[in-house]
Amino acid sequence: MYKIALIGAGNVAWHLSRALEMVGHRITEVHSRQIANAQLLVKQLYDATPTQQLNLLDTEADLVLIAVPDKAISEVVEKLQVPADVVVAHTSGTQSIDLLAKFGDKAAVFYPLQTFTKTKQVDFTQVPICIEAKSEAALDILGDIATSLSEEVYQLTSAQRQVLHLSAVVACNFANHLWAISKEILDQADMDFDLLHPLIVETTEKALQMPPKDAQTGPAKRGDKEVIQKHLELLKEMPHYQKIYQLLTESIVSMHQA
Numbered sequence: 001m002y003k004i005a006l007i008g009a010g011n012v013a014w015h016l017s018r019a020l021e022m023v024g025h026r027i028t029e030v031h032s033r034q035i036a037n038a039q040l041l042v043k044q045l046y047d048a049t050p051t052q053q054l055n056l057l058d059t060e061a062d063l064v065l066i067a068v069p070d071k072a073i074s075e076v077v078e079k080l081q082v083p084a085d086v087v088v089a090h091t092s093g094t095q096s097i098d099l100l101a102k103f104g105d106k107a108a109v110f111y112p113l114q115t116f117t118k119t120k121q122v123d124f125t126q127v128p129i130c131i132e133a134k135s136e137a138a139l140d141i142l143g144d145i146a147t148s149l150s151e152e153v154y155q156l157t158s159a160q161r162q163v164l165h166l167s168a169v170v171a172c173n174f175a176n177h178l179w180a181i182s183k184e185i186l187d188q189a190d191m192d193f194d195l196l197h198p199l200i201v202e203t204t205e206k207a208l209q210m211p212p213k214d215a216q217t218g219p220a221k222r223g224d225k226e227v228i229q230k231h232l233e234l235l236k237e238m239p240h241y242q243k244i245y246q247l248l249t250e251s252i253v254s255m256h257q258a
């Protein structure tokens with residue numbers, strides 16, 4: 001069992017802190033600039049203290065996890081004070097471990113590769129956790145904690161993690177954005193997005209069963225210029241989405257010509 005302090009009370013902190021306690025660890029402190037956010041999360045935890053302080057020199061934690069937006073990590077690092085033997089890790093997919101250079105061989109990364117939103121439950125046993133550390137001792141602690149949560153633990157360098165995050169943004173954030181656009185298109189015609197649910201499920205399942213390139217269907221793959229033209233006309237009141245349609249069509253055509 002490890003004691004862990006959390007900086008941040010957002011999406012990642014919300015899921016991670018509760019999952020960590022479920023497998024037997026204890027959250028000692030939750031930091032948030034707006035104390036109400038930390039208080040709300042602490043209510044879900046065993047005996048954590050909400051705090052607005054980044055002076056954690058009195059903490060009993062073995063590990064401090066920084067789960068704040070990427071652009072805020074440096075500011076937090078600058079103000080954060082912890083005892084010399086405490087491991088400090090951020091949870092970002094893109095930021096280098098070197099952002100935590102101030103903590104010397106106690107610097108680390110604990111990146112859970114999943115999309116987290118407070119209102120949606122996540123099964124942590126299936127979440128790949130990517131770890132990196134500046135010393136074997138810090139890596140051992142992160143490895144213990146990661147394997148207590150998940151069956152999928154990977155040791156990656158900062159450079160590998162950045163590439164993984166790039167690919168994850170395309171697979172998750174971009175795919176989700178396209179679903180949001182398709183919902184808007186249906187909304188404008190007073191039709192229900194639920195109609196697309198079986199298609200989205202089947203598309204996702206297929207992309208996991210075979211190489212996604214082999215699973216491609218549709219007018220761009222078939223080179224059906226007439227249908228493509230019709231769709232572009234239907235999108236003429238939505239020029240931004242028309243541009244996205246055109247770009248993706250060109251990308252599919254060129255991938256399947258190769």
Ligand SMILES: NC(=O)c1ccc[n+]([C@@H]2O[C@H](COP(=O)([O-])OP(=O)(O)OC[C@H]3O[C@@H](n4cnc5c(N)ncnc54)[C@H](OP(=O)(O)O)[C@@H]3O)[C@@H](O)[C@H]2O)c1
Nearest residue numbers: 008009010011012032033034067068070072091092115116
């Ligand atoms: N969401 C995901 O799906 C996901 C998945 C994997 C990794 N990550 C990574 O995990 C980290 C946290 O992401 P998140 O989605 O949990 O972020 P988030 O939901 O936006 O939460 C951010 C938290 O940080 C605090 N905060 C914001 N700016 C701050 C600052 N300048 N100084 C101190 N605290 C600040 C906020 O609370 P106050 O405003 O009250 O301070 C809030 O509690 C990021 O590095 C992200 O890349 C996210």
